Amino acid sequence: MQTTVREKQNSIACPRCGSEMVLRRSKKGGDQSSQFWGCSRYPRCRGTANIA
Template identity: 60%
Template sequence: MRSLQTRADPLAQRRCPKCGSALVLRTVKKGSKTGDRFWGCSTYPQCRVMQPLG
């Protein structure tokens, strides 16, 4: 149950599955999905892991 609460909480600490760094909430700036939000690795561009917000 705790993992479900963590996934739903936008402020919960998240880790990159590839490099272990923190995931940060980012916003798409260009293209057809402008304004959408997603989780992106904080070490971008070295690590390009992205996860959907939901």
């Protein structure tokens, strides 16, 4: 049996709940396909952060 270890891609914490943030792409708005950090607990938490 092989165990898969998921590496953390970042060390950014959600500003709303403290969970891990994941890199996402915008699908709507003026900046379509731009990237941003979104909470891994979405849709329960809608915390976001801009990429600096």
